[in-house]
Every structure is written in structure tokens, then in C-alpha cells.
Amino acid sequence: MIHVARRMQRLGTETAFEILAKARALEAKGKEIIHLEIGEPDFDTPANIKTAAKRALDDGFTHYGPAAGLPQARKAIADYISRTRSITVNPENVVVTPGAKPIMFFVILACIDEGDEVIYPNPGFPIYESAIDFVGGTPVPLPLREENEFRVDIDDVKKLITPRTRMIILNSPQNPTGGILMEEDIRAIAEIALENNLLVLSDEIYDRIMYDAHKPFSIASVPGMQDRTIILDGFSKTYAMTGWRLGYGVMPVELANLVTKLQINSTSCTSSFSQMAAIEALQGPREDVERMISQFNERRDLIVNGFNAIEGFRCHKPHGAFYVFPNISGTGKTSRQLADILLNEAGVACLSGTAFGKYGEGYLRFSYANSLENIEKALERIAKVLKGQPAVPETVK
Numbered sequence: 001m002i003h004v005a006r007r008m009q010r011l012g013t014e015t016a017f018e019i020l021a022k023a024r025a026l027e028a029k030g031k032e033i034i035h036l037e038i039g040e041p042d043f044d045t046p047a048n049i050k051t052a053a054k055r056a057l058d059d060g061f062t063h064y065g066p067a068a069g070l071p072q073a074r075k076a077i078a079d080y081i082s083r084t085r086s087i088t089v090n091p092e093n094v095v096v097t098p099g100a101k102p103i104m105f106f107v108i109l110a111c112i113d114e115g116d117e118v119i120y121p122n123p124g125f126p127i128y129e130s131a132i133d134f135v136g137g138t139p140v141p142l143p144l145r146e147e148n149e150f151r152v153d154i155d156d157v158k159k160l161i162t163p164r165t166r167m168i169i170l171n172s173p174q175n176p177t178g179g180i181l182m183e184e185d186i187r188a189i190a191e192i193a194l195e196n197n198l199l200v201l202s203d204e205i206y207d208r209i210m211y212d213a214h215k216p217f218s219i220a221s222v223p224g225m226q227d228r229t230i231i232l233d234g235f236s237k238t239y240a241m242t243g244w245r246l247g248y249g250v251m252p253v254e255l256a257n258l259v260t261k262l263q264i265n266s267t268s269c270t271s272s273f274s275q276m277a278a279i280e281a282l283q284g285p286r287e288d289v290e291r292m293i294s295q296f297n298e299r300r301d302l303i304v305n306g307f308n309a310i311e312g313f314r315c316h317k318p319h320g321a322f323y324v325f326p327n328i329s330g331t332g333k334t335s336r337q338l339a340d341i342l343l344n345e346a347g348v349a350c351l352s353g354t355a356f357g358k359y360g361e362g363y364l365r366f367s368y369a370n371s372l373e374n375i376e377k378a379l380e381r382i383a384k385v386l387k388g389q390p391a392v393p394e395t396v397k
């Protein structure tokens with residue numbers, strides 16, 4: 001028997017990967033599954049970015065690079081963040097990581113002591129709670145409510161602050177709800193952070209994917225906040241680069257040095273040719289990104305209207321990311337029960353709202369990063385299963 005360290009009991013997981021495995025197992029048995037569970041664009045990485053990576057391979061970017069990132073990549077990221085957030089960021093503020101996820105883990109490891117409280121959105125990306133728990137911190141869930149369009153209620157934040165509160169995590173646009181924070185919400189949270197000497201981990205990975213003329217606003221842009229904010233961002237979602245493992249954090253230099261030290265102790269550095277492609281992503285043409293976002297927009301309308309026409313479902317219209325989080329309490333099923341039924345009987349893979357925390361009960365998360373045709377088919381199948389009719393043609397069962 002392997003002795004397992006006690007801390008492993010405190011480590012959570014991301015259910016999306018487990019459901020994907022379950023769905024693949026059903027596919028292996030011949031069942032046709034529509035994948036609406038995984039949070040990644042279905043588009044291919046834009047050709048100019050792939051070309052830049054190929055060129056970088058030919059140019060010899062196949063070796064270890066500096067732990068914090070290649071200087072030219074850190075510079076391109078610093079310029080991009082300075083431009084898009086209206087602040088001054090230097091390359092020394094940037095740490096490039098294999099995906100944006102390590103920034104969460106590294107920053108929490110570097111800043112949170114045992115017993116420190118961290119306020120985080122719930123429902124929210126499950127790794128926040130997992131990482132806080134793992135380092136011995138106290139996760140303090142901040143409820144996001146449907147009736148408030150899944151925005152943060154500022155009074156809730158105020159009520160959750162204690163002398164032990166060290167950090168607040170924000171995520172806008174948000175996974176899993178697609179909700180966004182308005183500039184007034186962000187300014188109010190900044191005021192609380194300044195008053196209570198809090199760090200803010202601002203997960204802005206979906207900030208380019210917004211609809212209805214909404215514009216992103218970073219808490220780092222509020223005067224006085226840049227010194228206490230860690231911006232988490234990356235290439236996975238905006239540029240359809242999930243498999244490249246390419247993300248970064250922007251933070252005060254003192255913390256960037258500590259995060260770099262954690263990188264030296266774990267991954268060493270981010271792949272060098274990926275970082276050369278990152279420069280092209282930030283500086284090259286943006287037509288592909290814009291096309292992708294306009295297609296997401298069309299799919300959002302289809303899925304929101306489709307769910308609102310299904311009895312037992314009620315679906316808000318999110319302003320960002322590529323997720324919807326319909327309320328399914330009218331079906332009389334729990335989130336887990338319904339997610340299982342939809343996978344097994346409708347061949348539609350989605351996630352239970354509870355995969356994103358306790359306040360996710362009564363909801364399901366669907367990613368609409370899939371074709372209009374597949375979304376339409378999924379909606380039809382779900383409607384049939386809920387009416388007790390067979391949904392998947394016998395031939396593919």
C-alpha cells in the first residue's frame with residue numbers, strides 16, 4: 001500500500017475531465033455523444049499562430065528558457081496588458097506559465113498561510129477552492145445568484161470580510177455562469193480591498209469573449225489596485241490554444257519573483273516555441289479571434305432560446321465566456337441526477353452545477369463551444385428525454 005500524504009485529502013479536482021472520460025467510454029461502446037461539457041473552443045488555433053510556432057521550432061526555440069518566460073514574450077505580454085488594461089506593466093511583472101492554471105496554484109501557495117481566509121466565487125472554477133484548501137487556507141464561498149445575473153453582491157462581500165481575510169478571487173466573464181462583473185461592481189470591490197488590505201486574484205482568462213457591447217474592465221485599472229492585484233490571463237480560450245499550455249500572471253515584482261521560484265521548483269519553464277507563438281497571437285491579425293467570438297454569440301442565442309423553450313429549464317442570457325448555466329430545478333431532478341440522465345439517455349455531456357461548488361445545485365453547465373448543428377441536436381434530444389421519449393437513434397446506441 002502506498003502511503004498517501006494527509007494533504008491529498010484536501011485536494012479537489014475538475015470534474016470536466018472525469019465527465020469527458022465517461023463520455024469517451026460511452027463513445028467507445030458506439031454511443032453518439034454531443035460534447036457540451038468541456039471548456040474549450042472547438043475552433044482550430046489560427047494559422048498565423050501555428051506558423052509562428054513552426055518557425056520558432058526551425059529557429060531553434062527547442063531548449064529551456066528563463067524560468068519566468070522568454071524576455072521577448074514577457075515584453076509582448078507586458079505591452080498587451082498595459083494597452084488593454086490602461087496601466088503600465090513591465091516585463092518584470094510577468095510570469096509565463098504552462099497554461100494559466102499554475103498561476104492560481106502558485107499565487108495561492110505563495111500568499112496564503114494556514115488559516116488565512118480567501119473569498120472566492122461559488123459557483124466558480126473548482127480549482128480555486130481546491131488550491132486554497134490544499135495549502136491549509138480557509139475557502140470562503142461568495143454566492144453568485146441567478147437573480148443578480150450571477151454578479152457579485154457587494155453586501156455579501158462586506159459580510160464575509162474578517163480580520164483573517166487575505167485575498168479575494170474574481171473571475172469575469174465567469175466560468176461556469178457566463179456572468180460578468182460591471183465596472184461599478186469592480187470599483188466597489190476595489191474599495192473593499194483597499195480598506196481591508198486584501199490581495200485580488202483577478203482571473204481574466206475570458207475577458208476578450210464578451211457580447212452585447214459589454215467591455216472588460218480590470219480591477220488592476222483602479223488607482224491603487226495594481227500593487228495588490230494578480231491578473232491571470234492566457235491563450236487557451238481567446239486563441240483556441242488549450243493544448244499548447246500557455247498562460248501568464250501579471251503581478252507586483254516581489255510576488256513575480258516568488259512565483260518564478262515556484263516555477264523553478266515545479267515546471268522549470270514554459271515551452272519556448274509556444275512562447276514565440278504567443279507573441280504572434282498578441283501582435284498578429286485578430287480576424288480569427290473576432291470571427292470565433294461572433295460565432296459564439298450566435299450559438300449563445302440558440303442555446304439560451306432553446307433551453308427557455310424546454311419545460312423545467314430556465315436560462316439567463318450570459319454576457320461573456322462560452323457557457324450557459326440554466327436553472328433546472330423545475331425538472332424535479334438534482335443537478336447530478338439530470339446530468340447523468342442527459343449523458344446516458346440523451347447522449348449529451350454536460351456538467352452538474354455542483355461541480356462548481358455548493359451554490360451550483362439546481363443548475364447545469366453547458367459549454368456552447370460546439371457547432372450550431374450539434375447544439376440544435378442536443379436541445380432536441382434533451383427535450384425528448386424530459387418528455388420521456390427515446391432521444392438517441394437506435395443505430396448509434
Ligand SMILES: Cc1ncc(COP(=O)(O)O)c(C=O)c1O
Nearest residue numbers: 039099100101125175234236247
Ligand atoms: C476561469 C478559468 N480560469 C483559468 C482556466 C485555466 O486555463 P488554462 O487552460 O490556460 O490553464 C480555466 C480553464 O478552464 C478557466 O475556466
